[in-house]
Amino acid sequence: MTNKSFFINKGPFSLNHLASSISATAYLNGKKIDIIDHKIMVSDINTLEKASSNELSFFTNTKYVEQYKESRALACITSEKFLAKAPQGVFILIVDNPYADFARIMSLFYPNSPVKPGISKNAYIHQTAIISENCEIAHNVTIRSEVKIEANTKIYPGVYINDKVQIGSNCIIHHDVTLSNCCIGNNTIIHAGTRIGQDGFGYAFDNYQHIKVPQIGRVIIGNNVEIGANCTIDRGAIDDTIISDMCKIDNLVQIGHNVILDTGCIIVSQVGISGSTELGKYVVVGGQAGLSGHIKIGDGVQIAAQSGVMQNIEAKQIVGGSPSLPIRQWHKQTAILKKLSSRERND
């Protein structure tokens, strides 16, 4: 692979070891293989198209079925339904969730680089801040009064951590992040340039003046959260803005004051969520979608990219369009519009 320059490959590993680690059932040329020869080594992982005869790949998206059928990989992780189309001469590793298991194997080849404990003498750290053991604090980091940082957390250069902010253990805070008025759990990653805890956007209009409404809430971020680059998450006006455990937020997302995301939400890039809106568990919001303020989105709701959501949505609904509709209705609408606009003449 050409990428070796940036990431260090901890391989090779024996195919047998890798297959065992994900409890895969192995096939070769349509026949089940009970024990894979221990001498067969996997040097690396790669894409279906590029994997060579000592590399492992995976197949889940039928768009790439031709690349699967013609793959020259040593082995390929996939699901049982694709066994029939398996290429000859390639070890096929069948698992229930091929993408998750490929991710696990990638993590064997390319584990996260460990924290290198140490506090730069060129960091600006207030004497009342408490930093636990094994943290890595880079130069030009600002850590103000009464900040608490738990063990094994890594802070990149240029990060600004305002008074009394709390950060859990095993977190990674990337270059130039701004943290104010917030509490962050464990194992949470925040990418470069994200701004957390600034004033929410609140004004009262009075006699041709926009009176600034003080914003005295916080931002509470849970465990195992990942937040992309250049996002903005405003602190609450009175109550808090809450990002619960396991939420994953892409780049350039806007989260307004007092928004609440329950466990495991996925928020794709450039989404905007207006103030006081609440999302249930495992809600998925597609890219560039916008949600009005003061609405409630039920557990498991899926919102298509570019949707405009202005009303409450009940649990497990799938919606699309702006203003958003149930997804089937939206598809019907776009089909009708397409038909109308492809007629020879307007009536």
Add this chain to the structure above:
Amino acid sequence: MTNKSFFINKGPFSLNHLASSISATAYLNGKKIDIIDHKIMVSDINTLEKASSNELSFFTNTKYVEQYKESRALACITSEKFLAKAPQGVFILIVDNPYADFARIMSLFYPNSPVKPGISKNAYIHQTAIISENCEIAHNVTIRSEVKIEANTKIYPGVYINDKVQIGSNCIIHHDVTLSNCCIGNNTIIHAGTRIGQDGFGYAFDNYQHIKVPQIGRVIIGNNVEIGANCTIDRGAIDDTIISDMCKIDNLVQIGHNVILDTGCIIVSQVGISGSTELGKYVVVGGQAGLSGHIKIGDGVQIAAQSGVMQNIEAKQIVGGSPSLPIRQWHKQTAILKKLSSRERND
């Protein structure tokens, strides 16, 4: 309140003092109270739902009427029309503009923290820069040649202020802001990560080359402006980009070269305004709306979230949709579409 850790409460204040400060008319159990007992003290402000028997709240949004009716607050600011539904045992303070007056009272409890004058010895300040008295300049701030900064302005770490930039008095420039080729008025706040004054996006296409058009204008920002986090405001190509007094701009907003915002515009998060477009006074642009270049938007226009505006709009119009239409027409359109798409079968 749980937020005490981040913000210092300057209370308690007597309810009588607070009511007087906003010229409120007080009621209790439906009866007007001429003089509130001076011994009745308000310890804090809080939301309707959470306010306890020594806290003050407010009520303006009918969505929360149940919380109002069941509130256990000591007192609640609201408007006359909600007096009939007032909860028993709660002092009701009637004013013309409850939200504005609640903001004023919040500012009594939680005033802005004062500037702590001083210039860090770890700031990078050019010898020709002029910094007035009582400014607070943090470490790692870059201030280049001939920059002028007026009194009482606060600059957070990591801010970059390029040659000849001018900043007025009582401004707050947050962490990592970039200021180039711009002049900023008084009492203006710019949140973290916002970039002001970079090249506008201008190319001339010629023989399969994009020729870069030099951008030699400025960005002029008025007084009492607030600009959110991670925004981008490009400088003018020849003339200037102008953000007038009292404009309030949310996070992640894009303002192209030569855009002009007249007094008091409200620009919600993720809006994009293309080059040379002009907004009149007190225009409100909803989140994620986009405006084409070279158009004029009249005074007092309101543009719904996610609108796509491609043509001039006359003063005081309200528009929605993409392409945008007068709001009633847009509502009609979405209603018709909904009806079409909910029929049993497509015709």
Add this chain to the structure above:
Amino acid sequence: MTNKSFFINKGPFSLNHLASSISATAYLNGKKIDIIDHKIMVSDINTLEKASSNELSFFTNTKYVEQYKESRALACITSEKFLAKAPQGVFILIVDNPYADFARIMSLFYPNSPVKPGISKNAYIHQTAIISENCEIAHNVTIRSEVKIEANTKIYPGVYINDKVQIGSNCIIHHDVTLSNCCIGNNTIIHAGTRIGQDGFGYAFDNYQHIKVPQIGRVIIGNNVEIGANCTIDRGAIDDTIISDMCKIDNLVQIGHNVILDTGCIIVSQVGISGSTELGKYVVVGGQAGLSGHIKIGDGVQIAAQSGVMQNIEAKQIVGGSPSLPIRQWHKQTAILKKLSSRERND
């Protein structure tokens, strides 16, 4: 001009010299002028509206025809078709591509400021980094191990350059940019706050957990690329994310992992391109448009602002709408909708 404070005017130049430099044919009061008097000097460039009797302007957008007809400029660059409407007393310089030639003349008056070679002693540079001659490296720049930077490149304060990143010659990297896992060509400009090379947004959902998929690809950026402020460009998951030569990207753009932009694409502000989508040569994507993942956009395609593109598009098509349609069909659709919604009553 009022802008003199920020940009230094290298003029005056003789009109004859300027006209020759762009091979213009000159006219005055409708008559062709073979040789312009060498003593006629141009002091500056300006807009049509503001140009005074010793300044040069240009005219290409018919929206401004009244300003053209009434211009008091010394000279105006335009195309032949506008000769008939030329104002009296103004030298008219006719060229094939007036905007490109005006840009060239602007560059004579306002050339880029040269790099001032030197490496700040307050930069954080790893001993294994290789920085070629004549680079300008500001204070608070972080350059980590095995980074290579070619000649004449300028790095502004606060930039973070992670291990093994490569940057070509004559590049400008503005304030606070983050560069990780990327290789950048020559003559490329990256504006403030842009984040390049962070993890793509990839998770495998398994038993109510979002398993993070390691992202081991790179970002490859070509020559003569310009990338706006506060953009985010994720590195590839396995293969690379690629931004080819001469691509121009505006502010606040999101580029997902494994996206490929071929030569000369123009990506306007706030566009989002999802993972693994490929754009051909000279594709133009209007502001706030969104592209789904895993699709292919042919050479020369133009995508209107706010479009939602979910399917492959063949070369040279022009599309608009969400979901996107061929542009004529989209215009028809919006016309039909407008008509439906302007009827007196819904049927």
